Amino acid sequence: MKITEEMVDYVSLLARLKLPREEKKRMTGELEQILAYMDVLDGLDTSGVEPMSHVFPLKNVLRSDEVVPSGDRAALLSNAPVPDEEAFLVPKTVE
Numbered sequence: 001m002k003i004t005e006e007m008v009d010y011v012s013l014l015a016r017l018k019l020p021r022e023e024k025k026r027m028t029g030e031l032e033q034i035l036a037y038m039d040v041l042d043g044l045d046t047s048g049v050e051p052m053s054h055v056f057p058l059k060n061v062l063r064s065d066e067v068v069p070s071g072d073r074a075a076l077l078s079n080a081p082v083p084d085e086e087a088f089l090v091p092k093t094v095e
Contacts, residue, residue, distance in 0.1 A: 005025070009024070012024075
């Protein structure tokens, strides 16, 4: 696929980048090389390969959930500068 400077402008706009003219020319060539390599990868036969969710053969690495009592509300609110009976009161920041 031929990458144009307009495409580079569009991608840089999406990435919120401002590229100088010489950088745009270099980026055009680099993007063409990336797409050419994607064409090589697209040509590989992956019909016998099982899809993976991770590059390493990891299983569930999370610990199991345990039900434990939470902190005492009165003790947690004792450090609040302006406590309510249920929450911290803070100044309004958005109208």
